[in-house]
Amino acid sequence: MQTEDIQIRIEDDRTGLEIETLKRAILDNLFYIQGKFPEIATLNDYYMALAYTVRDRLIHRWLISSQTYTKVQPREVCYLSAEFLMGPHLGNNLINLGIYDRMRQAVQELGLNFEALLEQEEEPGLGNGGLGRLAACYLDSMATLDIPSVGYGIRYEFGIFDQDIHDGWQVEITDKWLKNGNPWEIARPEWAFEVKFGGRTERYTDEKGRSRVKWIPDRMVQGVPYDTPILGYETSSTNTLRLWSAQAVESFDFRAFNAGDYYGAVGNKVFSENLSKVLYPNDEQIQGKQLRLEQQYFFVSCSLQDMIRTHCDRRGLPISIFHEKFTVQLNDTHPAIAVAELMRLLLDEHGIEWDQAWHITQSTMAYTNHTLLPEALERWAVGLFGSLLPRHLEIIYEINGRFLNEVRLRYPKDDERIRRMSIIDESGDRYVRMANLATLGSYSINGVAELHTQLLKQDVLHDFAEMYPERFNNKTNGVTPRRFMVLSNPRLTKLITSKIGDHWIRNLQELRQLESFVEDLEFRSEWRQIKLAIKRDLANYIQEQNGIEVNVDSIFDIQAKRFHEYKRQHLNVLHIITLYNRLKANPNLDITPRTFIFGGKAAPGYQMAKLIIKLINSVADVVNSDPDVRDRIKVVFLKDYNVKFAQRVYPAADLSEQISTAGKEASGTGNMKFSMNGALTIGTLDGANIEIREEVGAENFFLFGLTASKVSQIKAKGYDPMQYYIANSELKAAIDRINSGFFSKGDTALFKPLVGSLMYQDPYLLFADYQSYIDVQTQVGEAYRDQDHWTRMSILNTARMGKFSSDRSIREYVKEVWKIDPLKICPPNEPCSIH
Ligand code: BZD
Numbered sequence: 001m002q003t004e005d006i007q008i009r010i011e012d013d014r015t016g017l018e019i020e021t022l023k024r025a026i027l028d029n030l031f032y033i034q035g036k037f038p039e040i041a042t043l044n045d046y047y048m049a050l051a052y053t054v055r056d057r058l059i060h061r062w063l064i065s066s067q068t069y070t071k072v073q074p075r076e077v078c079y080l081s082a083e084f085l086m087g088p089h090l091g092n093n094l095i096n097l098g099i100y101d102r103m104r105q106a107v108q109e110l111g112l113n114f115e116a117l118l119e120q121e122e123e124p125g126l127g128n129g130g131l132g133r134l135a136a137c138y139l140d141s142m143a144t145l146d147i148p149s150v151g152y153g154i155r156y157e158f159g160i161f162d163q164d165i166h167d168g169w170q171v172e173i174t175d176k177w178l179k180n181g182n183p184w185e186i187a188r189p190e191w192a193f194e195v196k197f198g199g200r201t202e203r204y205t206d207e208k209g210r211s212r213v214k215w216i217p218d219r220m221v222q223g224v225p226y227d228t229p230i231l232g233y234e235t236s237s238t239n240t241l242r243l244w245s246a247q248a249v250e251s252f253d254f255r256a257f258n259a260g261d262y263y264g265a266v267g268n269k270v271f272s273e274n275l276s277k278v279l280y281p282n283d284e285q286i287q288g289k290q291l292r293l294e295q296q297y298f299f300v301s302c303s304l305q306d307m308i309r310t311h312c313d314r315r316g317l318p319i320s321i322f323h324e325k326f327t328v329q330l331n332d333t334h335p336a337i338a339v340a341e342l343m344r345l346l347l348d349e350h351g352i353e354w355d356q357a358w359h360i361t362q363s364t365m366a367y368t369n370h371t372l373l374p375e376a377l378e379r380w381a382v383g384l385f386g387s388l389l390p391r392h393l394e395i396i397y398e399i400n401g402r403f404l405n406e407v408r409l410r411y412p413k414d415d416e417r418i419r420r421m422s423i424i425d426e427s428g429d430r431y432v433r434m435a436n437l438a439t440l441g442s443y444s445i446n447g448v449a450e451l452h453t454q455l456l457k458q459d460v461l462h463d464f465a466e467m468y469p470e471r472f473n474n475k476t477n478g479v480t481p482r483r484f485m486v487l488s489n490p491r492l493t494k495l496i497t498s499k500i501g502d503h504w505i506r507n508l509q510e511l512r513q514l515e516s517f518v519e520d521l522e523f524r525s526e527w528r529q530i531k532l533a534i535k536r537d538l539a540n541y542i543q544e545q546n547g548i549e550v551n552v553d554s555i556f557d558i559q560a561k562r563f564h565e566y567k568r569q570h571l572n573v574l575h576i577i578t579l580y581n582r583l584k585a586n587p588n589l590d591i592t593p594r595t596f597i598f599g600g601k602a603a604p605g606y607q608m609a610k611l612i613i614k615l616i617n618s619v620a621d622v623v624n625s626d627p628d629v630r631d632r633i634k635v636v637f638l639k640d641y642n643v644k645f646a647q648r649v650y651p652a653a654d655l656s657e658q659i660s661t662a663g664k665e666a667s668g669t670g671n672m673k674f675s676m677n678g679a680l681t682i683g684t685l686d687g688a689n690i691e692i693r694e695e696v697g698a699e700n701f702f703l704f705g706l707t708a709s710k711v712s713q714i715k716a717k718g719y720d721p722m723q724y725y726i727a728n729s730e731l732k733a734a735i736d737r738i739n740s741g742f743f744s745k746g747d748t749a750l751f752k753p754l755v756g757s758l759m760y761q762d763p764y765l766l767f768a769d770y771q772s773y774i775d776v777q778t779q780v781g782e783a784y785r786d787q788d789h790w791t792r793m794s795i796l797n798t799a800r801m802g803k804f805s806s807d808r809s810i811r812e813y814v815k816e817v818w819k820i821d822p823l824k825i826c827p828p829n830e831p832c833s834i835h
């Protein structure tokens with residue numbers, strides 16, 4: 001059938017947006033999908049019925065989008081990411097469909113609790129932190145801006161672990177997010193692909209007499225796609241998140257089985273299904289595990305095969321123009337094997353000559369770097385790599401050989417440079433450097449904030465930036481205001497919209513109009529009331545979760561992010577202990593009351609990060625129950641920080657802690673989410689903090705600490721933390737307090753590794769930044785006493801955050817990197833010719 005002939009025109013319970021229709025649809029789905037009648041339906045049954053009601057309304061738009069793409073054959077972005085930290089879908093889809101309030105009413109009229117139903121959704125936590133959440137924000141913005149796109153990743157059966165706290169320690173619990181079913185995805189087993197592993201290669205001569213290579217693998221896995229619709233805000237554009245799930249290949253199984261090798265056959269099934277079993281919970285620390293490389297290759301190969309099938313089979317286009325129709329954005333080096341895999345597919349499966357294959361590959365790939373930390377730069381031992389992907393290793397050697405010849409021509413006799421730029425690290429054991437492969441194979445390489453891009457060009461990829469300056473660019477991160485303002489902060493959204501209308505939701509720069517209300521007394525009072533009400537909600541949550549009563553008039557001082565030494569949660573702790581020491585010395589000291597709130601997970605194998613969590617909980621135990629403190633400071637560690645919980649936390653903050661060692665945090669995105677919701681930032685000149693401060697104004701930002709260049713200078717000179725310890729009595733007192741066993745029931749050994757690391761190495765310069773941090777925290781305390789002034793600063797933070805919408809980031813990628821035109825999708829039941 002010709003696609004033009006298909007008219008999707010449905011007007012029934014699956015598309016209607018009226019309250020009565022929504023109610024009927026929910027009950028219908030409860031009956032026919034969940035197979036329950038209301039009297040015995042559980043909360044989850046109702047959640048599923050509601051989710052299917054919303055999904056039905058997405059599907060119509062999704063199919064129109066997909067039909068339009070098939071017909072128009074636009075250029076598309078494929079966002080390849082090992083992580084998509086989507087967070088719950090229901091609320092977001094209701095916002096983007098524009099039926100949030102209507103659905104709430106429909107649900108309430110059915111006698112159900114809308115909030116409880118939203119809460120019921122299991123979070124798809126298929127990511128670690130910033131990088132995975134960025135991918136999710138970008139999907140939202142690409143759909144909102146009508147950019148044809150697909151997100152490709154892995155459907156992990158178990159996402160990031162759930163965090164529990166036992167006796168102050170982090171305990172990891174398997175995240176069984178699929179246990180109640182996932183109403184948002186549709187399996188497409190008919191579009192599965194096979195992925196090969198291991199074995200060897202063979203040369204042969206094809207029918208045209210050309211020398212070709214064949215890969216004879218020793219294992220094979222099938223990738224089954226699961227599709228989730230991604231609807232944009234106030235548009236019909238509905239893109240796809242396609243996640244691959246690994247399954248055993250039937251035929252492979254049978255071969256072993258027929259030969260009598262039953263265990264071998266079952267073993268293959270186990271191997272296959274292990275592939276997409278669990279997300280690696282390490283952020284910014286690589287382990288070099290074989291399974292991780294298998295996961296990366298698995299999803300990259302499925303995704304590229306999928307693109308080629310769409311291009312050649314479905315659209316009937318020649319492979320020679322593949323790069324005109326597809327561009328691939330590599331979310332860090334996790335999918336960087338795509339460079340070698342696309343080469344392999346073009347050379348071995350499509351019989352294309354090397355030069356043309358390289359041209360297509362290099363015109364297709366674009367690479368985003370997210371970190372400069374040496375321990376996070378991916379490299380694979382050559383032996384492991386070759387045994388798993390023998391053909392790819394050959395291709396990489398060939399790419400490298402040709403490239404190094406060019407380098408030699410350009411920089412004769414510069415052997416050091418050759419060694420640095422080689423894809424193969426040969427300084428000791430041999431490794432494949434994935435950042436070099438990604439850089440070399442891409443037409444665009446970007447960092448995620450101005451400073452980060454500058455450091456990337458200066459440091460990690462310096463030689464490449466010198467040789468190919470035109471390929472390097474910056475794309476400062478952004479976050480979606482739909483999830484992180486409209487959905488998570490309905491009160492503030494309502495106030496803002498009552499003053500400036502609702503266009504700011506798709507054009508965040510319009511928040512600037514709020515500046516004219518800063519002088520409006522009533523507006524400031526409403527702003528303050530709202531913050532207070534949200535803080536009350538969080539206080540109730542803290543009471544429920546931790547049994548701690550907190551003062552809503554105190555400063556809600558929040559640090560919520562992954563635990564890592566470079567993020568310096570322990571610097572925050574040193575401030576808490578310093579205040580505590582002051583109160584112990586002078587119980588009548590007049591300090592601005594504060595509630596210190598922490599949230600975040602540590603990688604399960606990262607002992608120091610776990611010890612910092614233990615320290616926070618230990619300090620909390622002491623401080624919260626000391627009568628001398630008299631409720632002036634409280635310390636709260638909220639367990640299991642995830643997207644759902646983040647949405648509750650950002651709106652409630654007065655103060656956002658963004659205190660990484662300058663030069664270490666590539667961008668940060670939590671910093672943006674806090675500030676958009678009217679929190680003030682205490683931060684270093686690191687990542688996007690610099691740009692946030694530029695936007696909101698230095699007078700509305702609490703800056704402290706060394707600059708990135710000062711940090712490298714000090715390190716180059718030979719940094720000695722002990723000098724700071726000796727010279728600074730308050731710092732010494734704080735450290736001694738930990739060392740004495742005061743927070744650990746007399747156990748002086750417990751925090752030794754942490755204290756020792758600070759006193760003798762302090763790789764993240766906490767001691768050097770300590771005094772500056774303490775001084776600025778004192779200013780924060782003073783500033784908060786002038787509530788009226790604080791409110792002005794808070795309003796100005798929100799008003800000036802327009803730059804940090806992910807819509808702005810995506811517009812820049814579209815214009816400067818991808819060069820894709822938006823494609824408008826017709827609304828359902830409205831024949832139109834807008835594209
Ligand atoms: O990426 C983060 C950076 O640390 C942040 O500064 C930045 O804002 C975000 C988005 O650009 N990096 C990560 O989150 N990295 C990882 O999660 C990760 C995961 C697996 C392996 C290595 C890194």
